[in-house]
Amino acid sequence: MIRDRGYVSGERIGSERDLADRFDVSRPMLREALSVLESMRVIERRPQSGIYMRDTREVSLDLLALQSDLGLPLSQEDVRDLNEFRQMLEVQAIGLACRNRSDEDLAAIDAILQLSQQRLAAGESLAAQDAQFHMAICAASGNRLIRRAAHSFWLASSARRELYFANAENARRSLRQHRALRDAIGARDTSAAMEVLGLHLGNVERFWRDHVGAQGGGTSGRK
Numbered sequence: 714m715i716r717d718r719g720y721v722s723g724e725r726i727g728s729e730r731d732l733a734d735r736f737d738v739s740r741p742m743l744r745e746a747l748s749v750l751e752s753m754r755v756i757e758r759r760p761q762s763g764i765y766m767r768d769t770r771e772v773s774l775d776l777l778a779l780q781s782d783l784g785l786p787l788s789q790e791d792v793r794d795l796n797e798f799r800q801m802l803e804v805q806a807i808g809l810a811c812r813n814r815s816d817e818d819l820a821a822i823d824a825i826l827q828l829s830q831q832r833l834a835a836g837e838s839l840a841a842q843d844a845q846f847h848m849a850i851c852a853a854s855g856n857r858l859i860r861r862a863a864h865s866f867w868l869a870s871s872a873r874r875e876l877y878f879a880n881a882e883n884a885r886r887s888l889r890q891h892r893a894l895r896d897a898i899g900a901r902d903t904s905a906a907m908e909v910l911g912l913h914l915g916n917v918e919r920f921w922r923d924h925v926g927a928q929g930g931g932t933s934g935r936k
Contacts, residue, residue, distance in 0.1 A: 726756065728763045731905050789925055795870070796918040802862055803847065807894070807910055809854035811903040818853035825849055829888050838882050840874040846891050853898065877920060886916060 726732070733743045748754045755768050782802065810818070844867040851863040878884050890913045897906035921930040 724766050725762075726764045726766065732764070789922065791839075792918065792921045792925055796914060796921075799866060800914055802828045802866060803850070803910060803914070804860065804907065806851045806856070806859050806863065807898070807906045808903055809856055809859070810850050810898050811901045811906055812899045813855040814853040814898055814901075818849065819895070821900055822846065822849045822853070822898070826888070826891060826895060829891065833884055833888055838875060838878045843874055843878065843887060843891075844871070850894070850898065873918065873921075876924075877917070880920075883916070883920065887913070890916075 727735070729743060729747070732747075733740050736743070747756065751758060755767060756764050758764050803909060813915075825842055825846045827845070829839050832839055832842060846883065848860070848863055848867060851860045854860070878887070890909055893909045894906055894913070897909060
């Protein structure tokens with residue numbers, strides 16, 4: 714419904730009674746669904762008024778995951794925030810992985826790269842392997858909180874990765890950079906790993922900035 718109607722921040726969706734009638738569901742079932750959306754800060758319930766879309770500037774990884782699943786567009790601000798969060802997360806993960814990685818971690822990364830090459834040769838998407846690769850690096854960091862944060866981040870971008878990897882050049886370039894990251898981590902060369910990561914994230918950011926711009930995605934300044 715949110716996707717099909719294109720609701721915007723602050724727009725009234727309806728009352729509980731309206732929505733229960735519209736979807737032919739019981740009020741208790743509706744309240745349960747609304748509670749989930751409210752906890753994700755997608756909607757807010759106003760007493761004696763109804764249910765409204767929240768300000769989309771109030772972002773969370775759960776909300777971005779829902780937007781991704783629904784196919785809702787990103788704003789330029791979303792692109793910036795996602796890229797900055799990912800950069801903070803992966804810079805720390807890469808540094809720790811260079812120091813803490815084990816032979817088993819490298820073997821797991823190698824297996825992902827091998828499968829990625831096979832899928833690329835077959836003309837298949839690398840979206841799932843991309844997430845697996847970066848999750849493997851976070852696992853190699855040895856930090857459980859980084860690994861958990863990375864898992865939440867990748868859930869928030871699952872559908873969008875399919876669009877990114879539908880571009881063949883994106884897929885080829887990403888795999889080349891993944892191999893370079895693996896080699897740097899294997900050599901415990903933090904400086905080289907950071908250089909490759911900077912190029913890697915820069916490519917992703919430019920793609921999404923251009924894509925959102927072409928789709929007419931808005932932007933807003935920082936507070």
